[in-house]
Amino acid sequence: MRNLINYFIYGVSLSGLLFTNIVNAYTPKAEKVTENVYAFIGPLGQRSEENQGLNNNLGFVITKEGVILIDSGASYLGAQSIENAIAEVTDMPVKWVINTGSQDHRWLGNDYFSSRGAEIIAMQKTAATQLQHAEEQMQRMEGFLNNRFKGTHAKPANRLLSDQSARISLGGEELELHYTDAHYPGDVWVWLPKQSVVFTGDLVYVDRIFSVLPWSSVVNGQKAFHELVKLNPDFIVPGHGSVSDIAKARRDCGDYYDFLVDKIGAAAQEMESMQDVMKRYDDLPAFKHLENYGSLHRTNMNRTYLEFEQL
Numbered sequence: 001m002r003n004l005i006n007y008f009i010y011g012v013s014l015s016g017l018l019f020t021n022i023v024n025a026y027t028p029k030a031e032k033v034t035e036n037v038y039a040f041i042g043p044l045g046q047r048s049e050e051n052q053g054l055n056n057n058l059g060f061v062i063t064k065e066g067v068i069l070i071d072s073g074a075s076y077l078g079a080q081s082i083e084n085a086i087a088e089v090t091d092m093p094v095k096w097v098i099n100t101g102s103q104d105h106r107w108l109g110n111d112y113f114s115s116r117g118a119e120i121i122a123m124q125k126t127a128a129t130q131l132q133h134a135e136e137q138m139q140r141m142e143g144f145l146n147n148r149f150k151g152t153h154a155k156p157a158n159r160l161l162s163d164q165s166a167r168i169s170l171g172g173e174e175l176e177l178h179y180t181d182a183h184y185p186g187d188v189w190v191w192l193p194k195q196s197v198v199f200t201g202d203l204v205y206v207d208r209i210f211s212v213l214p215w216s217s218v219v220n221g222q223k224a225f226h227e228l229v230k231l232n233p234d235f236i237v238p239g240h241g242s243v244s245d246i247a248k249a250r251r252d253c254g255d256y257y258d259f260l261v262d263k264i265g266a267a268a269q270e271m272e273s274m275q276d277v278m279k280r281y282d283d284l285p286a287f288k289h290l291e292n293y294g295s296l297h298r299t300n301m302n303r304t305y306l307e308f309e310q311l
């Protein structure tokens with residue numbers, strides 16, 4: 001049996017090498033959250049040719065008039081495999097794409113869905129950040145995906161919603177977009193009040209620790225997380241990690257925002273030395289189980305410190 005499996009794996013990858021020079025790709029599979037609401041839960045590791053840069057969560061809502069896709073993936077080919085995965089659940093076409101953010105794998109599939117007739121929708125600030133990061137993200141993603149990046153063009157959302165939050169509906173389903181401004185400026189969550197589901201975008205990570213980027217704001221993240229809890233959602237589809245309830249999201253993410261703000265932020269405002277602070281909080285049993293803790297926790301503390309220094 002083992003030989004047979006080995007033969008099969010070897011045979012498949014060899015034929016991949018011979019004919020396409022593309023490694024076998026991860027294919028997204030829809031996971032039902034609740035009636036008419038599905039999530040694609042991406043693998044937790046780094047972007048790669050194998051996972052098509054789909055190492056984040058996406059989702060979709062089936063309405064009477066078509067499918068609303070939440071985030072479009074990292075490439076043209078990746079978007080195509082998302083479309084195929086949706087087709088396994090419904091015959092309805094993707095009518096709307098909503099971007100919850102401007103990180104590469106949230107929007108670089110926009111162009112594909114636009115060519116298939118979908119409207120690409122986002123809040124104004126989300127689209128502005130997409131444009132700002134487009135060139136750098138295209139280069140970086142091409143480095144990760146190689147041949148699997150072929151055909152990808154950066155297309156920021158072009159049906160733009162203004163104000164601090166927006167309510168839109170299609171085919172009897174209502175969605176509310178609300179700025180979180182945590183991971184990237186202009187990030188939003190998408191709330192489905194009827195189904196009590198929230199797609200948090202990159203505000204919430206579970207199973208793996210979130211990363212604070214140079215342009216992230218943990219102050220905004222903490223504030224938004226506390227607002228999210230007030231929605232009292234039955235289902236949280238995080239930006240990364242498994243579908244969760246409030247307790248798990250708080251344990252893996254909300255508590256970490258609180259830690260960064262309450263401990264690191266406070267120490268920065270007291271003008272304690274960054275070295276001392278980082279040493280004191282290097283080892284945190286509450287979060288150590290989270291994937292990427294070893295590689296991200298110190299940088300996260302460092303960037304939080306800098307954010308508070310500038311307040």
Ligand SMILES: [Zn+2]
Binds near residue numbers: 056103202239240
């Ligand atoms: Zn992400």
